[in-house]
Amino acid sequence: MTDTRQRLERIAHARSVVRDFFAQRGVLEVTAPVAGARAVTDPQLESISFQVMNQARYLQTSPEFALKRLLAMGSGDIYSLGTVFRDDEQGRWHSPEFTMLEWYRLGFDHHDLMDEVESLVRSVWPLAPSLKRFSHRELFLRYLAIDSLTSSVEQLKARAQELQDCAFNETHRAFWLELLWVIGIEPALKQEACFVYDFPVEQAALARIGRRDSAWVAHRFELVINGVELANGFWELTDADEQARRFEADNRFREQAGRGAIVPDERLLSALRQGLPECAGVALGFDRLVALSAGYQQIADAFALSWDQA
Amino acid sequence: MANYSTNEFRPGLKVMLDGDPCSILENEFVKPGKGQAFNRVRMRNLTTGRVWERTFKSGESLEGADVMDHTMEYLYTDGEFYYFMDPVTFEQHQADKKAVGETYLWLKEQDTCEVTLYNGTPLSVTPANFVELEIVETDPGLKGDTAQGGNKPARLSTGAVVKVPLFVTQGEVIKVDTRSGEYVSRASKS
Numbered sequence: 355m356t357d358t359r360q361r362l363e364r365i366a367h368a369r370s371v372v373r374d375f376f377a378q379r380g381v382l383e384v385t386a387p388v389a390g391a392r393a394v395t396d397p398q399l400e401s402i403s404f405q406v407m408n409q410a411r412y413l414q415t416s417p418e419f420a421l422k423r424l425l426a427m428g429s430g431d432i433y434s435l436g437t438v439f440r441d442d443e444q445g446r447w448h449s450p451e452f453t454m455l456e457w458y459r460l461g462f463d464h465h466d467l468m469d470e471v472e473s474l475v476r477s478v479w480p481l482a483p484s485l486k487r488f489s490h491r492e493l494f495l496r497y498l499a500i501d502s503l504t505s506s507v508e509q510l511k512a513r514a515q516e517l518q519d520c521a522f523n524e525t526h527r528a529f530w531l532e533l534l535w536v537i538g539i540e541p542a543l544k545q546e547a548c549f550v551y552d553f554p555v556e557q558a559a560l561a562r563i564g565r566r567d568s569a570w571v572a573h574r575f576e577l578v579i580n581g582v583e584l585a586n587g588f589w590e591l592t593d594a595d596e597q598a599r600r601f602e603a604d605n606r607f608r609e610q611a612g613r614g615a616i617v618p619d620e621r622l623l624s625a626l627r628q629g630l631p632e633c634a635g636v637a638l639g640f641d642r643l644v645a646l647s648a649g650y651q652q653i654a655d656a657f658a659l660s661w662d663q664a
Numbered sequence: 665m666a667n668y669s670t671n672e673f674r675p676g677l678k679v680m681l682d683g684d685p686c687s688i689l690e691n692e693f694v695k696p697g698k699g700q701a702f703n704r705v706r707m708r709n710l711t712t713g714r715v716w717e718r719t720f721k722s723g724e725s726l727e728g729a730d731v732m733d734h735t736m737e738y739l740y741t742d743g744e745f746y747y748f749m750d751p752v753t754f755e756q757h758q759a760d761k762k763a764v765g766e767t768y769l770w771l772k773e774q775d776t777c778e779v780t781l782y783n784g785t786p787l788s789v790t791p792a793n794f795v796e797l798e799i800v801e802t803d804p805g806l807k808g809d810t811a812q813g814g815n816k817p818a819r820l821s822t823g824a825v826v827k828v829p830l831f832v833t834q835g836e837v838i839k840v841d842t843r844s845g846e847y848v849s850r851a852s853k854s
Contacts, residue, residue: 445693
């Protein structure tokens with residue numbers, strides 16, 4: 355068998371395992387639009403846009419908004435295994451075009467969903483390492499001896515500067531938490547396999563916020579295996595007004611950073627107003643999962659033809 | 665010099681950081697979940713030789729450094745400086761002891777080596793991977809010690825001391841691997 359054939363079979367096999375996994379659990383496959391009329395407002399995501407019949411369209415960075423609208427329309431549990439696009443992201447584990455497996459489960463919270471993510475990973479990758487679970491706070495205390503929930507910008511900055519020369523002027527906690535992650539946590543997780551849950555509220559994205567041990571946390575989780583971020587999930591925010599406020603906050607940040615505001619997706623907001631059922635959802639980097647399970651050292655090997663070959 | 669953005673950082677690119685020329689060794693794009701994108705960069709400070717690890721926001725840029733490697737012929741030393749000549753332009757360059765560092769142990773007149781110029785001045789000198797040098801001092805060889813193990817120190821014409829097999833004698837020319845400082849063989853007779 356040629357290397358190419360073997361690679362293609364691995365990818366195809368992983369797809370069929372995913373489809374069987376969800377078929378057995380009654381989660382329905384849906385196809386989300388690839389070119390949407392609206393883009394996400396995420397401060398750190400850039401959508402690729404183009405014109406179709408003189409109207410702007412945006413290659414979707416994830417199927418999240420489409421799937422949430424379907425949930426509000428009564429779809430029940432659904433998943434999508436499809437191609438998404440993100441500008442400005444390329445590297446060993448990043449490709450501007452990649453395959454995202456995203457699914458939503460009614461009545462689940464983020465802990466229920468972590469259990470299911472673990473089962474799915476093990477279905478695709480039976481020899482996956484066992485997955486530990488740490489709260490974000492535990493992880494920062496363990497590797498950096500600093501409290502990620504309560505430390506001030508000055509404290510986070512001082513900790514970062516102890517680790518590495520850095521002269522950034524950013525004044526928001528999210529930036530310093532992310533920098534500390536990159537220089538202090540991720541390198542320590544190169545040999546680890548774990549879920550990280552309950553993030554600082556600044557990193558809530560689309561997760562609901564709640565109290566845990568007398569502190570406010572975002573009910574969000576990530577799965578990291580060998581230092582590679584494999585999945586990001588939320589116990590989903592269902593409050594339309596809170597969602598509208600987060601869109602506005604994102605846009606204020608984007609404007610300050612010179613990235614320009616994005617017109618919020620009013621269809622998502624009206625779907626939330628109509629009523630998004632209580633649910634948890636997760637996006638998993640399918641190509642990364644294939645690569646890790648096959649022992650590939652870069653995401654490019656998990657594509658039939660990679661970005662550089664396309 | 666031109667500016668280079670983080671997505672142009674390739675191994676070997678020479679850039680300025682904190683006033684020193686640096687050579688990029690490794691550049692990794694990292695983006696914590698939905699967060700700021702960074703580039704984790706390892707680079708060698710060409711002035712000190714030290715390896716730096718720095719993290720940049722993706723899209724940040726650094727000024728290029730005017731650093732070029734040239735193949736040159738080593739001419740001589742006057743005790744303070746070492747003199748090299750570009751075999752194409754015949755231009756001569758003087759390198760101080762800091763730039764030459766330990767490389768003087770492998771410099772033989774008329775040999776070629778790599779001279780790294782920074783703003784036109786030698787920053788470092790890299791010897792050829794293999795050089796042939798004469799042994800000026802070593803214990804006499806013992807009869808019968810031909811192929812069996814065992815070695816002894818030998819001082820070369822440049823001052824370098826390398827371990828050589830027992831059968832090699834004073835006055836012989838040997839081939840040395842400059843990367844490891846190890847004896848390779850007796851030099852082929854020319």
